[in-house]
Amino acid sequence: MTMSIIEQIEKQAENERAYNIIQDEKGVPIKMWTKGVPVDEKSKDQLLRTAQMPFIYKWMAVMPDVHFGLGATIGSVIPTKGAIIPAAVGVDIGCGMMATRTSLTASDLPDNLHGLRTELERLIPHGMTKTRGGGRDRGSWENPAERVDAVWAELAADFDFICAKHPRLKNTNNRKHLGTLGTGNHFVEICLDEHQQVWIMLHSGSRGVGNAIGTYFIDLARKDMQKHFINLPDKDLAYLLEGTEHFDDYWFAVGWAQRFAMKNRELMMEAAIKALGIIVPKPFNAKLEAVNCHHNYVDKEEHFGQEVMVTRKGAVRARLGEYGIIPGSMGAKSFIVRGKGNQESFCSCSHGAGRVLSRTAAKKLFTVEDQIAQTEGVECRKDAAVIDEIPSAYKPIEDVMKAQSDLVEVVYTLRQVVCVKG
Numbered sequence: 001m002t003m004s005i006i007e008q009i010e011k012q013a014e015n016e017r018a019y020n021i022i023q024d025e026k027g028v029p030i031k032m033w034t035k036g037v038p039v040d041e042k043s044k045d046q047l048l049r050t051a052q053m054p055f056i057y058k059w060m061a062v063m064p065d066v067h068f069g070l071g072a073t074i075g076s077v078i079p080t081k082g083a084i085i086p087a088a089v090g091v092d093i094g095c096g097m098m099a100t101r102t103s104l105t106a107s108d109l110p111d112n113l114h115g116l117r118t119e120l121e122r123l124i125p126h127g128m129t130k131t132r133g134g135g136r137d138r139g140s141w142e143n144p145a146e147r148v149d150a151v152w153a154e155l156a157a158d159f160d161f162i163c164a165k166h167p168r169l170k171n172t173n174n175r176k177h178l179g180t181l182g183t184g185n186h187f188v189e190i191c192l193d194e195h196q197q198v199w200i201m202l203h204s205g206s207r208g209v210g211n212a213i214g215t216y217f218i219d220l221a222r223k224d225m226q227k228h229f230i231n232l233p234d235k236d237l238a239y240l241l242e243g244t245e246h247f248d249d250y251w252f253a254v255g256w257a258q259r260f261a262m263k264n265r266e267l268m269m270e271a272a273i274k275a276l277g278i279i280v281p282k283p284f285n286a287k288l289e290a291v292n293c294h295h296n297y298v299d300k301e302e303h304f305g306q307e308v309m310v311t312r313k314g315a316v317r318a319r320l321g322e323y324g325i326i327p328g329s330m331g332a333k334s335f336i337v338r339g340k341g342n343q344e345s346f347c348s349c350s351h352g353a354g355r356v357l358s359r360t361a362a363k364k365l366f367t368v369e370d371q372i373a374q375t376e377g378v379e380c381r382k383d384a385a386v387i388d389e390i391p392s393a394y395k396p397i398e399d400v401m402k403a404q405s406d407l408v409e410v411v412y413t414l415r416q417v418v419c420v421k422g
Contacts, residue, residue, distance in 0.1 A: 018033060018035070018403075018404075018405070018406040018407075019031045019032055019033045019034075019035070019061075019344070019345075020032045020034060020035065022044060022047070022048065023048075023051070024048050024051075026048075026051075026052045026233075027048055027049075027050075027051030027052040027053075027056070028051050028056045028058065028059050028060065029051075029059040029060075030047050030048070030051050030059065030060045030061075030062055031059055031060070031061050031062065031344060031345070032061075032062040032066070033061070033062065033063055033064050033345065033350075033403050033404050033406075033407065034062065034064050034066060034403060035403050036064075036399050036402055036403050037064045037065075037354075037395055037399050037400055037403050038356060038395065039066055040067070040068065042068045043066055043067055043068045043073050046068055046069075046072070046073045046234075047060065047062060047066075047073050047076060049233040049234045049237065050072060050073065050076065050078065050085075050088070050234075050237060052233050053080075053083075053085070053237055053239070055080045055081055055082050055083040055239070056078065056079065056080060057079040057080055057081045057303070057306070057308045058079065058303075058304065059079075060076060060077060060078055060079070061076070061077040061315075061344070061345040061346050061348055062075055062076055062077070063075040063076075063077070063314070063315050063345075063348065063349060063350035063351070063354075063404065064350050064354065064395075064399070064400045064403035064404050065314065065350040065351060065352050065353055065354025065395060065400055066314075066354060067354050067355045067356070069090075069313065069314070070087075070090070070091075070236070071085075071087030071088055071089075071090050071091075071218070071236045071313070072085065072087060072088035072090070072236065072311075072313045073313065074313055074314035074354070074355075075313070075314045075315060075350060075351070075354060076088075076312075076313050076314070076315065077310065077311070077312050077313075077315050077345065077346050077348045078310070078311040078312075078313065079303060079308045079309070079310050079311075079346055080308065080309050080310075080311065081306070081308050081309070082241065082242045083239040083240060083241050083242060083247075084239060084240055084242070084247065084250070084251070084298060084309055084311070085221070085236075085237055085238070085239045085311065086214060086217045086218045086220075086221050086238070086239075086240065086250060086254075087214075087218045087221070087236040087237070087238065088236075088237075088311045088313055089214065089254060089296065089297065089298050089311055089313065090214055090296050090313060091210065091211045091214035091215055091218075092205045092206070092210060092211065092214075092296050093205060093206045093210035093211075093213060093214050093254055093257035093258060093261065093296060093297065094205050094206045094210060094257050094258035094259075094260065094261025094262065094294050094296065094297055095203075095204065095205030095206070095210075095261060095294070095295060095296040095297075096203070096204075096205065096261060096262075096265065096292070096293050096294035096295045096296070096297070096316075096351075097201065097202070097203050097265075097291070097292075097293055097295065097316075097324075097325035097327060097351075098201070098202050098265040098266070098268075098269050098290070098291065098292040098293075098325075099191075099199055099200065099201040099202075099290070099291050099325050099336060099414075100199065100200050100201075100269060100273075100286055100287065100288075100289065100290040100291075101193070101197055101198075101199050101288040101289040101290075101412075102197070102198045102199065102200065102273075102276070102284050102285065102286045102288065103197075103284045103285040103286075103288060104197070104198035104276070104280060104282070104284045105195075105196045105197055105198060106192050106196040106198065106417075107196070108198065108280055108282055108284070109190075109198065109280065109417070110279060110280075113190070113379035113417060113418050114379055115279055116190060116275065116276065116279045116379070116418055117379050117380070117418050117419075117420060119275040119278050119279055120188050120190075120271075120272060120275045120418070120420045121420055122275070123271040123272070123274060123275050124179070124180065124181055124188060124268050124271045124272065124275075124420070125138065125139050125140055125141060125179075125180040125181065126138075126139055126180065126181035126182070126183075126186075126188075126420060126421070126422045127139045127181075127183055127422040128182070128183050128422065137173075139177075139180055139181070139182060139183065139422065140173060140176040140177050140180055140208075141176045141177075141178075141179070141180065142176075144175060144176060144178065144179070145179075147179075147267065147270070148175075148178050148179045148267060149175070151178060151179075151263050151266075151267060152174075152175045152178055154263070155178075155256070155259065155260055155263065156175075158252075158256050159174065159209075159256065161252075162213075162249070162252065162253050162256060165249060166216065166249065166253075168212075168216060169209070169212055169213060169216060169253075172208055172209045172212040173207060173208025173209060173212075174208065174209040174260075177207035177208045177209065177264075178207075178260065178263065178264055178267060179264060179267030179268055179271065180204075180207060180264070180268070181202075181204050181268065181420070181422050182204050182205070182207055182422050183422035184389075184422065185203065185389060186202075186203050186204045186205075186421075186422050187202065187203050187330075187419055187420060187421050187422075188200070188201075188202040188203075188268065188272055188419075188420040189201045189202065189334075189416040189418060189419045189420070190276070190416065190417055190418035191334065191414035191415060191416045191417065192414065192415055192417060193336075193412045193413060193414050194412065194413050198276075199412075199414055200269060200272045200273065200276065200286070201325065201327065201334065201414065201416075202265060202268050202269060202272065203327065204261070204264055204265060204268065205261045205264070205296060206257040206258070206260045206261040206264065207260075207261075207264060209257065209260060210257040210260065210261065213253045213254065213256075213257050214254075214257075217240070217246070217249075217250045217253065217254075218236075218238065220240075220246050220250075221238035221239055221240050221246070222235060222238040224238065224240065224244075224246060225238045225239075254297075254298060258294060258297050261294065262292060262294070265292055266292065269290075273286040291323045291324065291325055291336060293316055293317065293323075293324050293325060294312070294316075294317075295312060295314055295315060295316045295351035295352075296312070296313060296314065296351075297311075297312060298310065298311045298312075299317075301346075301347075303343065303346055303347075304343070310346055310348075312348060312351075314350075314351045314352070314354075315348045315349065315350065315351055316348065316349050316350070316351050317339070317347060317348060318337070318339030318340065318341070318342070318345070318347050318348055318349040318407055318408050319339050319341050319347045320339055320340065320341030320347075321338060321339065321341070322338070322339040322341075322347075323336065323337070323338055323339075323411070324336075324337050324338075324339060324349060324408065325337070326349065326350055326351065326352060326397075326400075326401070326408070327352050327353075328352070328353050328391075328394070328397035329353055329389065329390075329391040329393070329394040329397070330374075330375050330378060330380060330386075330389055330390070330391055330416070330419050330421075331374045331375045331376070331378060331391040332353065332391055332394070332396075332397045333397055333398075333413055333414065333415055334397075334413075334414040334415075334416070335397075335401065335410050335411075335412070335413055335414065336410075336411045336412040336414065337349065337408035337409065337410055337411060338408060338409050338411050339407070339408055340406065340407055340408060340409060342406055342407050345407055348407065349404050349407040349408045350400055350404055352394075352397075352400075353394040353395045353396070353397045353400050354394065354395045354400060355393055355394055355395075356393065356394060356395050357392070357393040359388035359393075360388075361393075362387060362388045362389075362390055362392075362393040363384075363387050363388050365392075366387050366390050366392065366393075367387070368382065368383060368384055368387065370387075370390060370392070371383075371386065371387050371390050374390055374391045374392060375390075375391070375419075377417070378416055378417060378418070378419055379417060379418045379419070380416075380418070380419035380420070380421065381419075381421055386421050389421060
């Protein structure tokens with residue numbers, strides 16, 4: 001059947017755009033920077049449900065690393081006015097990346113990098129031990145160092161203020177998780193850029209206390225919906241209305257958790273620099289360039305002349321000239337990028353490669369031998385417990401970067417040589 005003139009014009013416009021658009025009759029448009037990368041139907045359905053919320057501002061933006069997530073689709077940018085969805089921010093509040101360029105080069109590193117990985121693992125608590133009878137979780141501090149306690153002192157008063165109104169948050173992993181890595185896809189890496197310069201890069205968030213804050217307020221939002229008989233397309237879309245007590249308390253708590261996450265990464269970076277200094281006796285500068293950015297968070301920003309709340313669930317802010325970090329998987333490239341300030345995306349970009357396989361599916365499909373082959377040349381764990389992080393569980397990072405070429409420009413391309421996983 002021959003296309004009409006209008007259909008031909010619409011098709012041409014679609015081809016010229018950097019993004020695709022999906023929409024149903026119930027919701028706002030969803031602009032998706034996903035050309036050349038796979039998007040599963042489950043994620044599309046989840047996005048379309050979120051787009052039905054009446055307080056979404058203009059449209060939603062979706063990054064090329066998009067995949068189905070708990071609470072909200074990972075890789076989504078959700079601008080709102082008058083309300084906020086705690087489950088869209090999620091429970092890993094303030095999760096993000098930090099990277100710093102050093103004056104060292106590849107030739108300064110030892111031939112065998114196992115000692116460097118061991119030193120990083122020694123100085124940065126990582127992983128998790130399920131304990132009974134009061135035993136210490138190996139992913140937390142037994143006795144936090146003076147430096148950790150000094151940073152906690154900056155956060156303690158506001159945390160006490162939160163707990164005075166919400167006592168259930170008091171008995172959480174907070175001070176003893178500050179400066180620790182966690183599990184899953186959180187990591188500490190030593191990388192080399194295209195000039196053979198040594199970088200330290202790490203990924204973590206607000207740890208146990210952020211999880212507790214997120215879980216607690218998600219539950220409060222759901223109870224508010226039940227109290228006011230509000231029907232939702234999905235229970236995870238339970239929201240808090242601006243001006244209410246729960247909204248104000250959540251806004252304060254989520255901001256605090258985001259500060260905790262930022263400080264958490266800074267402390268780990270200090271420890272990683274120390275580890276590098278122990279293994280490489282040569283004096284070096286570790287502060288040539290540094291980036292510290294969230295990719296699971298909410299903030300107030302101005303877009304199209306209006307102040308709006310922007311929730312980025314697995315997305316990085318990319319205002320004009322603003323630096324960000326887009327990591328690949330354990331065996332792939334990572335990128336230090338500079339934002340192009342694309343208003344259509346609410347000045348955002350992806351936060352990584354994005355999964356194509358769930359953790360369970362990856363463990364069923366791949367073997368330890370596959371993990372060894374796909375992480376060749378990287379000093380890292382290669383055992384069965386980390387198969388869920390195998391590179392093949394993620395989208396090709398090159399395709400992801402190509403799909404968002406109008407959102408960011410690449411400043412440095414990194415490849416990891418050491419990777420510490422929880």
